[in-house]
Every structure is written in C-alpha cells, then in structure tokens.
Amino acid sequence: MSSALRPRACAGCLRRAWLVASLAGHIENAVEDAPGRRARELLALPDEELARAMARSKASSFIERAAERDPARMLAAVAGSNAWASCRHDEVYPEALGDLGDASAVIFGRGDPARLAEISRNDVVTIVGSRRPSGYGRDVAKALGAEIAASGFAVVSGMAMGIDSCAHEGALGAGGLTVAVLGTGVDVPYPQRSTRLYEEIVERGVVIGELPPGTQARRWTFPARNRIMAALGAMTVVVEARERSGSLITATMAQDLNREVGAVPGRVGSSSAAGTNGLLHEGAHVIRGAQDVLDALVGPGVGRAPRVLTGPTLEPDLASVLDLVERGAGSADALARGARMDPGSLAAALLRLELSGYVRSDSAGRYERTALAAPGVA
Amino acid sequence: MFALARTFALVGVDAEPVYVEVDIGAGLPSFTIVGLPDAAVRESRERVRSALKNCGFRYPDNRITVNLAPADVRKAGPGFDLAIAAAILAATGQLPKPVVDNYAMAGELALDGGIRPAPGALAMAEGASGWALRGVAVAPQDASQAALVEGIDVMPVAHLTQLRELAEGEIAPAARSEPPADDGEMPDLADLRGHPVLRRCLEIAAAGAHSLLLIGPPGGGKTLALQRLPSLLPPLSANEVIEVTRIAGICGQNGGPRTRRPFRAPHHTVSGRALVGGGTPPRPGEVTRAHRGVLFLDELGEFRRDALEALRIPLEDGAVTVTRTTGTLSLPCRFMLVAASNPCPCGNGPDSGECECHPAAVTRYLAKLSGALADRIDITLHVDPPPAEELIEEDSEDSSTVRDRVIRARHAQEERLGEGRTNSEMTPSEVRRHCDLDLPSRRVLEEAHRQLGLSARGWDRCVKLARTIADLAGEERISEQHVSDAIEKRRRPER
Numbered sequence: 037m038s039s040a041l042r043p044r045a046c047a048g049c050l051r052r053a054w055l056v057a058s059l060a061g062h063i064e065n066a067v068e069d070a071p072g073r074r075a076r077e078l079l080a081l082p083d084e085e086l087a088r089a090m091a092r093s094k095a096s097s098f099i100e101r102a103a104e105r106d107p108a109r110m111l112a113a114v115a116g117s118n119a120w121a122s123c124r125h126d127e128v129y130p131e132a133l134g135d136l137g138d139a140s141a142v143i144f145g146r147g148d149p150a151r152l153a154e155i156s157r158n159d160v161v162t163i164v165g166s167r168r169p170s171g172y173g174r175d176v177a178k179a180l181g182a183e184i185a186a187s188g189f190a191v192v193s194g195m196a197m198g199i200d201s202c203a204h205e206g207a208l209g210a211g212g213l214t215v216a217v218l219g220t221g222v223d224v225p226y227p228q229r230s231t232r233l234y235e236e237i238v239e240r241g242v243v244i245g246e247l248p249p250g251t252q253a254r255r256w257t258f259p260a261r262n263r264i265m266a267a268l269g270a271m272t273v274v275v276e277a278r279e280r281s282g283s284l285i286t287a288t289m290a291q292d293l294n295r296e297v298g299a300v301p302g303r304v305g306s307s308s309a310a311g312t313n314g315l316l317h318e319g320a321h322v323i324r325g326a327q328d329v330l331d332a333l334v335g336p337g338v339g340r341a342p343r344v345l346t347g348p349t350l351e352p353d354l355a356s357v358l359d360l361v362e363r364g365a366g367s368a369d370a371l372a373r374g375a376r377m378d379p380g381s382l383a384a385a386l387l388r389l390e391l392s393g394y395v396r397s398d399s400a401g402r403y404e405r406t407a408l409a410a411p412g413v414a
Numbered sequence: 415m416f417a418l419a420r421t422f423a424l425v426g427v428d429a430e431p432v433y434v435e436v437d438i439g440a441g442l443p444s445f446t447i448v449g450l451p452d453a454a455v456r457e458s459r460e461r462v463r464s465a466l467k468n469c470g471f472r473y474p475d476n477r478i479t480v481n482l483a484p485a486d487v488r489k490a491g492p493g494f495d496l497a498i499a500a501a502i503l504a505a506t507g508q509l510p511k512p513v514v515d516n517y518a519m520a521g522e523l524a525l526d527g528g529i530r531p532a533p534g535a536l537a538m539a540e541g542a543s544g545w546a547l548r549g550v551a552v553a554p555q556d557a558s559q560a561a562l563v564e565g566i567d568v569m570p571v572a573h574l575t576q577l578r579e580l581a582e583g584e585i586a587p588a589a590r591s592e593p594p595a596d597d598g599e600m601p602d603l604a605d606l607r608g609h610p611v612l613r614r615c616l617e618i619a620a621a622g623a624h625s626l627l628l629i630g631p632p633g634g635g636k637t638l639a640l641q642r643l644p645s646l647l648p649p650l651s652a653n654e655v656i657e658v659t660r661i662a663g664i665c666g667q668n669g670g671p672r673t674r675r676p677f678r679a680p681h682h683t684v685s686g687r688a689l690v691g692g693g694t695p696p697r698p699g700e701v702t703r704a705h706r707g708v709l710f711l712d713e714l715g716e717f718r719r720d721a722l723e724a725l726r727i728p729l730e731d732g733a734v735t736v737t738r739t740t741g742t743l744s745l746p747c748r749f750m751l752v753a754a755s756n757p758c759p760c761g762n763g764p765d766s767g768e769c770e771c772h773p774a775a776v777t778r779y780l781a782k783l784s785g786a787l788a789d790r791i792d793i794t795l796h797v798d799p800p801p802a803e804e805l806i807e808e809d810s811e812d813s814s815t816v817r818d819r820v821i822r823a824r825h826a827q828e829e830r831l832g833e834g835r836t837n838s839e840m841t842p843s844e845v846r847r848h849c850d851l852d853l854p855s856r857r858v859l860e861e862a863h864r865q866l867g868l869s870a871r872g873w874d875r876c877v878k879l880a881r882t883i884a885d886l887a888g889e890e891r892i893s894e895q896h897v898s899d900a901i902e903k904r905r906r907p908e909r
Binding site: 167168197198306307308366367368369370371372373379380381382383384386387388390391402 | 896898901
C-alpha cells in the first residue's frame with residue numbers, strides 16, 4: 037500500500053468482528069427463512085447476548101475464545117491477505133455508517149484506503165438491482181455508473197452479477213471511483229465469475245466488507261451487506277428489480293436511514309421492472325439519467341452536468357432506422373415490418389448503425405438502442 | 415454337387431459382391447451357413463427350407479454347406495435368402511445353372527416362397543453393372559429403384575417359382591424408370607405471414623445451401639418456417655436422384671426413385687453415432703440420410719453436446735469417414751443444416767426481462783449453441799411472433815415464386831463451380847477466384863472483424879454468403895451492400 041494513510045483497528049472491535057465470523061454458522065441456522073430481518077436484529081446485539089442467543093450452552097466458550105484472541109495475530113491475518121482493517125474509532129471508517137444502529141465494528145478493505153477516506157458522505161450514490169436484468173437494464177446501469185462517476189460521485193454497489201457489475205464497470209470505464217461492498221471476506225471474490233472485475237476494483241477503487249478475511253458467503257451475509265450499502269449512499273438508485281427483490285430491501289433500509297431513494301422506470305407489465313415501478317409509485321425519485329440524481333442530491337439544475345457521448349452524423353436512411361429501434365421494435369422482422377424498406381438494405385443499415393455504436397444486438401440478433409446520442413437528434 | 419450364386423453385402427453405402435457357394439454332400443441331413451453371417455442370415459436356413467418345400471421343390475435330405483465368400487466381410491440382413499435358395503436349386507439340378515451365373519439375386523423369402531424386398535436394391539444394381547453380369551433379380555417392389563441404373567437388366571421376381579421363368583427368358587426386365595416429377599404436396603411458404611426478414615433468410619439459405627439457425631420464443635413460427643424450406647429447394651438432378659435413392663434404399667426404404675430432397679429431423683435425444691453414422695457394421699447416420707437435402711435440428715439447445723460436436727467434421731468435409739481395423743469407408747453427407755432453438759431453457763429469452771432461468775443455466779444453454787457449431791452457422795436470426803394484424807394481411811409470396819429465384823441463383827453457382835455445387839461449399843481458393851471484393855466491402859469486413867469479433871473463418875463465410883446474396887440479386891459483382899447484409903446475418907449467440 038503506497039498510501040501514507042494507515043487505517044487502524046482497536047483490539048475490542050477486531051474481537052467483535054472475529055466473534056461474529058466464528059458464529060456465522062450458528063447465525064445461518066438461526067435466521068432460517070427471514071435472513072434479512074433476523075440477521076439485523078442479531079447483529080444489533082452486544083457480544084454476550086449474541087453468543088448466548090446463538091450458541092446457548094457453549095456461549096461462554098465463544099466469549100472466552102473471543103477475549104483471548106491476540107490483536108496482533110488478527111492484524112497479521114488481515115495484512116496477510118493484503119487487506120486493511122479500520123474500526124469505528126478510526127478516521128478511515130466511513131462516518132455514514134454511524135447512522136446504523138447495528139453498525140459493524142470493523143470495516144475491512146482492499147485497495148487504497150485513502151480513496152475511501154477522501155469520499156465526502158454526500159458524494160456517494162449506491163446503485164443496485166436485479167442479478168438477472170434485461171439488456172435495457174444492463175445498459176442503463178452501465179450508463180448511470182459512468183455518468184455518476186464522471187460527475188465526481190463515488191459509485192457503491194455489491195459486485196453481484198447483473199446490475200451491480202454493470203454499475204461498477206460503468207464507473208471504472210469513466211475513470212471514476214467505485215466501491216464494492218462484499219458479503220464475504222474482502223479477499224474472497226464473490227461470485228467467482230466476477231474475479232476479474234474484483235481485481236480491477238481493488239486496483240482502481242476500493243473493496244470493503246465487515247467480515248474478516250477468508251469468511252465465506254452465507255445467506256445472511258448479503259442482507260447484512262445491503263445495510264452497509266444503504267448507509268453509505270446519499271442516494272440509493274434501484275435500476276431494475278422484480279417484486280420481492282433483495283434490491284428493494286436495500287431501498288427500504290436507505291429510506292429508514294433518511295437517505296434518498298431513486299428508481300429507473302421500466303416497461304409497465306414487465307416482471308423484471310415490477311419492483312422498480314412499485315418504488316416509483318411509492319414516491320421514489322424518477323431516475324432517467326445522472327442529471328436526475330444530481331437534481332435530487334445537489335439541487336435542481338445544478339451543474340456538474342455529465343458529459344454526453346455523441347456519435348457520428350447519420351444519413352436520413354440510417355436516422356429513420358435508428359428511430360425505429362428507439363421506438364422499441366426489437367427483432368429484425370419487427371423492424372422490417374415497420375421500415376417498409378427492402379430487407380437487404382435494412383440489414384445493411386443495421387450493421388452500419390451497430391458499427392458506429394448507435395445500436396447493439398443481443399445474443400440472438402434483437403436490436404437495442406445504446407446510450408450513444410445522435411448529433412442533432414438528441 | 416456344387417453351385418455358385420451371386421449376391422451382395424452392404425458395406426456403408428456400397429454393395430460388395432458376395433459369392434454364395436453351396437455344396438451338397440453325403441452325410442446326415444444338416445444345413446450350415448459359414449462366412450461371417452449375422453443372426454438374420456443364419457436363420458435364413460429355416461426360411462429357405464420351408465419356401466423350397468412349399469413351392470414343390472425337392473429339399474435335399476443331405477448335408478448342405480453354404481459358404482458366403484469373401485469370408486471376412488460381415489453379412490447382415492435377410493437379403494441373402496433368395497441367392498441361397500437359387501444356389502441350392504442349381505446344385506440339385508432343379509434350376510439351370512446359367513441363371514445363377516448371369517444374375518445376382520437379392521430378396522427375403524417368405525415361407526410360401528414369396529419374395530420380399532431387401533435393402534439396397536439400387537446399390538446392388540450398380541454393383542452388378544460393375545461385376546459384368548447381365549442383371550439382378552429382385553422383388554418387384556425394388557425393381558423400379560434398381561432400374562435407375564443403366565446397362566443392366568433388372569428382373570422383378572415375385573415368387574421362388576418364377577426363377578424357372580427367369581431361366582427360360584419369360585420375364586421381361588423392368589423398364590428403365592425416368593424419375594417422375596415430384597408433384598407431392600409440400601407445406602407452402604404462403605402460410606408464413608408477417609416475417610419479411612425470415613422469408614428472405616430462408617430464400618438466401620436455400621439459394622446457397624447455407625446453414626441457418628432460428629432463435630426465438632416458442633410459438634414464434636420457427637418450426638413452421640423451417641418445415642417450408644424443402645419447398646424452396648431446386649429439384650434433384652438425375653445423378654442426385656440416384657445418390658439419394660441409393661442411400662434411402664440402403665436404409666431400408668424400398669419403392670421407387672426418390673425425387674424429393676430428404677428432410678431429416680432427428681429428435682434431440684439422438685446419440686452422436688446415430689447422427690453421423692458408424693457402429694459395427696458401419697451404418698449411415700442421419701447426416702448421410704440427409705445427403706443432398708436438409709438436416710433439421712429442432713430445439714438445438716437440448717441436443718447432447720457430444721452429438722453436436724460430432725457434426726463439425728461432416729459439415730466441413732461433406733463426408734463421414736469411418737475407420738475400422740478392417741478398413742476405411744466414406745459415407746457421403748452433403749447436407750444443409752438448419753436449426754431452431756429457444757433463447758434459453760424457459761423460452762422467454764435472457765434479455766427479455768421475463769426469463770425465469772438461472773443465469774448459469776442460460777450460459778450453459780447458449781454455450782451449446784455457440785460452442786460446437788457457431789462458426790459453422792451462416793445465418794442466425796431472432797424470430798418473434800408477429801403481431802396479429804400481420805396474420806390477416808393479404809397473401810404473401812408462395813413457394814414456387816421464391817423457388818424460381820432460388821433456381822436462378824443456383825444456376826449461376828453451377829456455372830461458376832460445376833454441377834451440383836453451391837456457394838457454401840466453396841474452397842478458400844474458389845472464394846478468392848470468384849468473390850472479388852471492392853474497397854468499401856473490404857472496409858466493412860475489417861470493421862466488423864475489429865468491432866464485432868468476426869473470426870477468420872467467419873470472414874470467409876460472410877464472403878460466401880455475400881456471394882449468394884449477389885447471385886440472388888442477379889449481380890456478378892459483390893457490393894458493399896451485399897457484404898453488410900451478409901455480416902448482419904452472421905451473429906454468434908453468446909454473451
């Protein structure tokens with residue numbers, strides 16, 4: 037670590053973190069089918085009560101072992117996995133987490149801790165959403181991540197597949213700061229398929245988590261992680277969520293913490309957007325782009341306008357095909373029905389639009405508009 | 415007493431000459447068949463004995479030895495009955511020997527002496543003409559397909575007693591059959607409404623025998639469309655009729671010449687071996703049965719991965735090579751591959767927002783489409799159900815109109831490449847010779863290579879597809895528009 041900043045963690049807080057980790061299996065059994073609510077209740081308990089609630093007769097042995105743990109050895113384990121630890125008495129520890137009744141004692145992290153310390157608590161936006169988003173959802177998440185990061189905000193997300201990953205990728209692509217909050221130890225990339233993204237975030241952003249290095253994923257660790265994401269963000273934006281999605285839990289937590297909540301509107305009737313549309317109905321901010329986030333956090337119309345990418349000029353033919361794609365005709369057949377031009381020229385036009393970046397085609401050749409703006413048409 | 419008759423053993427799609435030697439010697443009554451017979455050939459003795467007795471012939475109460483030479487070729491199936499019976503009759507003096515010298519014989523015997531068809535009549539007639547015989551004697555049902563071969567007399571014999579008439583020259587050879595024009599009803603393209611791009615993709619695929627993959631939710635019209643593909647294909651040429659009929663005959667389809675291009679649609683549980691052929695003795699698989707026609711894989715994502723892997727070489731080579739310790743044989747399989755698939759196991763499509771599949775399951779499913787075959791698929795298209803108002807619109811073009819254009823495009827290809835050849839089969843050197851690209855065309859290809867990850871093989875395939883699109887337009891030169899059109903059609907289902 038090149039930074040001069042040295043995160044510190046005191047012995048008591050470290051012992052608490054390790055105690056929670058040692059009880060992880062017991063907590064998993066105790067939370068049963070309501071991992072979200074129960075885990076938070078449990079994590080709010082002080083050490084002894086937690087141990088007694090979880091391990092019953094063996095509680096005292098857990099407490100004793102926790103008390104005997106050598107802080108030096110715990111810190112060595114942290115350093116051994118190239119991580120750092122910062123407890124709630126330290127300056128690196130995000131101040132925003134203090135609003136949580138059940139705030140974690142220690143935040144572990146990988147990546148330069150100075151990046152975390154520099155973030156002002158009002159300049160953080162949390163982006164969450166479905167793990168199985170539509171192509172539209174992916175695009176929006178990526179664009180939002182990029183624009184928000186480009187306007188100087190830190191983008192917080194959970195590195196899950198789908199929306200989370202897209203948001204991180206967007207922020208990284210724009211050269212902005214992104215923070216991944218893991219539900220595992222900070223040295224355990226989860227899901228494994230995102231290892232490359234994980235390494236990139238460690239390199240250029242920060243990966244944090246409340247569990248000691250080496251802790252594996254449990255069902256309850258994800259809702260627990262969500263409360264950290266909700267607390268960190270001055271606003272939580274849900275890009276796409278089904279009904280009863282985990283992202284909605286994050287949004288509720290954010291609301292309980294008096295944070296702003298925003299949602300990206302989706303197609304009415306589409307099950308993948310039912311949750312986000314529900315949020316909007318309940319009064320969440322409508323998020324169409326980064327400017328909407330800025331309006332809500334900084335004030336209406338206040339600058340820091342994100343840069344909009346503009347593509348090359350279009351001939352009238354191409355512009356009319358682009359217009360069709362924009363209006364939502366997906367498959368080549370549907371486009372041809374609307375275009376009233378011969379299928380050969382249409383195909384050639386679509387390829388040209390794709391090569392110049394205006395449309396993209398999904399796995400099977402269904403066309404979608406990208407975030408690239410057309411000059412003059414915008 | 416000794417006599418020699420002639421028949422054939424089927425090896426792959428060829429008929430190998432086999433001598434049936436019969437020796438009737440002194441000893442206790444017995445009947446032995448040697449020369450690598452399978453169970454059906456061994457059971458032949460029961461049929462032969464009953465048939466001879468029931469036809470009023472004398473069955474020799476002596477020691478009968480039948481040898482099928484060459485002794486190292488496996489003999490399978492019931493087609494040896496007729497030749498064995500004829501050889502016994504000749505050996506016992508009940509049939510003049512010239513009959514078994516002049517004619518090869520193949521047919522299964524009924525217990526009353528009736529003759530049933532045997533597989534591979536056309537292949538045997540071809541074998542007989544190479545063996546310098548006067549003709550072949552086969553069941554009447556087989557005669558019309560065998561009579562496609564020139565320079566050989568095909569004698570239809572319906573009953574064992576007719577062998578005597580054959581000896582006395584009282585049976586007329588079957589007339590050499592001209593393949594009748596195919597006038598059977600086929601599903602017509604007019605039924606497919608509201609799919610302008612899909613119709614065009616079918617037309618392009620038919621014109622250049624390009625492989626085609628349709629992806630879409632259930633009920634979108636994928637299967638309906640692909641079942642109409644045969645009605646767009648040009649009729650078989652005379653030589654192709656012989657090739658197709660011969661393979662069909664060997665696979666046990668008797669009857670007259672096959673004038674329709676084969677359309678094979680194996681179920682997705684098919685094994686790799688059933689798909690490409692093989693086994694002991696080697697048998698033609700679905701790809702060979704689809705020779706000169708269409709192989710249709712419905713629900714491509716459900717097929718076994720190893721079965722799809724096995725398709726790669728036949729697709730590339732146009733032949734399956736089966737190697738055994740006893741030798742190598744080649745089964746022809748120049749077919750057009752068409753396939754349909756759901757976009758994911760649940761059918762809604764991973765990008766639709768309605769998909770209920772686990773992401774890993776979708777990845778696995780798509781990997782099957784993209785892994786083994788992706789680079790071998792020329793045209794990939796997403797098919798959605800058309801809106802209702804399109805379904806009640808005026809009639810769309812029918813098959814015969816489209817087929818005329820396809821035939822014209824095929825003529826252009828044959829002039830360039832030779833008889834029966836299509837753009838999709840062009841070798842790299844033929845691509846260089848016949849597909850000259852201008853500068854704008856090259857530029858589009860290069861851009862697609864850079865931005866869309868078009869592979870080197872994909873590059874060549876795009877050029878071939880562009881060639882077909884130009885041929886359909888009746889243009890000698892490939893333009894940038896043709897190339898762009900071709901690249902748009904080539905997409906790999908992956909994420």
